[in-house]
Amino acid sequence: MSKVLNSDVELLPPCGGQEKAYSILLTPQAIRFVADMVLEFNSKVDQILRERKQRKLxxxxxxxxxxxxxxxxxxxQGSWTVDPVPKCLVNRHVDLGDVSPANIEHFTTSLQSSAQGIQTDFDDGHCPTWRTQIGGLYNVYRAVHNQIPGVPSIEHAPILMLRPRxxxxxxxxxMVNGVVVPGPLFDFALLMYxxxxxxxxxGCGPFFYLSKIEGYREARLWDKIFTWAEVKLGLPLGCVKATVLIENVLAAFEMHEILYELRKHSAGLNCGLWDYSASFVNKFGHRPDFVLPDRHKYVNMERHFLKSYLxxxxxxxxxxxxxxxxxxxxxxxxSKKGLEYNAAVEKACRAKLxxxxxxxxxxxxxxxxLLQPMQQLWxxxxxxxxQLAILRSDVNVQAKDLLLMPSGGVTLSGLKTNIAVGILFIDSWLIGRGHFPHSGSVEDSATAEISRSQVWQWIRHGTCLEDSKRPVTRRLVIDLIQAFLADNKPTSSSDSHRRLRVSANIFLELVTRKDFPEFITTYMNSNISFRAANHLDFANLTPVSSNL
Structure with a gap:
């Protein structure tokens, strides 16, 4: 077993066909950089996770x-401001979201587009198998090094807003010293290196999105990681810029503090509707006064708690x-332009206006x-x-405004949709895909999160359906799952049908557990069916070569 600055490092070998990408990305020097970062910050990441648990308790x-x-x-109450951003980040009008770089076709088309930026996603819209991690990181490398045919040089392409896990x-x-590496450190280290x-x-980076931060201490840790990487790589201090996604209710109470901790590295804040809404169930789901009504009918940015948060x-x-x-x-x-197409564009533009x-x-x-219609809207x-000049002096948001749950109940249609989205997300992960189309929208881990969270909460509180007054129970959910499976029998192969049934079983386990599993992605990442489907096996870990 080899040593990296007095550390033992083990890596899974490359998947078939990825040997070139693996050899380019995971050089001895790159592995050393990842391992050094892990040695420096792993205990601090563990501390952050312990503090989350303590706060929840x-x-x-x-x-x-x-x-x-x-x-x-x-x-x-201070008069401080964040440091100025580079010129290319002054205009953030329209980014493309959920662009997993592991999907080279989608990534290439995005790089050829007129978007201001690309949320280059290793999180919500991405499934983190070993194949997709190596493939996605390599495709980012190729884009930056001008190696993707038909794609403009990186300074002429949309800005890459890189989102680690x-x-x-x-x-x-x-693994470093026998401990599994934190996903965000692995992603960030290789993207930076x-x-x-x-x-x-x-003049177009390095820029990042930071997901699921719950408070200012977590922002402080990221700031230290940024500074450490800048020093190690000989980069100017403050050159890393990051947009924090405020997608947790606790973070909404610490926005000034989060920006303050990242003031040398900040590119502002972003609002994430579904993860933010799901966080209410995550943190307060056992309380009847925090039951979230049918998201399809009653939860949107016009509701008081979300309008206040924005x-x-x-x-x-x-x-x-x-x-x-x-x-x-x-x-x-x-797919075809016409009345339906125009109506869809008008609906999207109306919401964003x-x-x-x-x-x-x-x-x-x-x-x-949607890029062109949205840019025309701007x-x-x-x-x-x-719109930095719009200071919103009219806004005086209190804690009660952020915590006021919208009125409304549960519809049978909404329950069925949540079940479908949850099962299909799990099914998508079992084939290594992070998002999928469903009923005219793209679904990812954020929508899967709110979907399974609501079903868990409705069962927990016996919330009644609006039309029939029937309570949402485990039996009702099982019946609806069985009906979903009957209506969605794959025709391509028996393997597909078996996989869908496995997905349904995992979903049922998620929504009927006594304790609420904090993240569907964490749950899936350790699930034996997911690991088996994607050949994730600790037994196959091998020491890296001894020439480090």
């Missing part, structure tokens, strides 16, 4: 409601001199066909590069 024990901090008033995810295919200098020289994000960011961006339109346009009028500086779409209603 305290909330459960006391039934306390979160509030704005009183020990950081000097930060909340969140803190809850591990990379089971690499192979691409940061070129992106900096070209307004507070805009006000906070603009006060601190950085951009506030809205969430992603997951709409998929019809309300965000523009609220003062956001940009947002994301999934469908590339040109018509807010033609300047950003």
């Amino acid at each position: 305290e909330v459960d024990a006391t039934n306390a409601r979160p509030d704005f901090r009183t020990d950081t008033l000097h930060i909340q 969140a803190w809850n995810m591990e990379e089971p295919n690499m 192979h691409n940061a200098k070129i992106l900096l020289d070209k 307004a507070l994000t805009i006000k906070t960011c603009h006060q601190r001199g950085c951009t506030a961006t809205g969430g992603m339109s997951a709409l998929l346009l019809p 309300s965000e523009i009028k609220a003062g956001v500086d940009g947002f994301m779409v999934y469908d590339i066909g 040109a018509k209603f807010a033609p300047s590069p950003n």
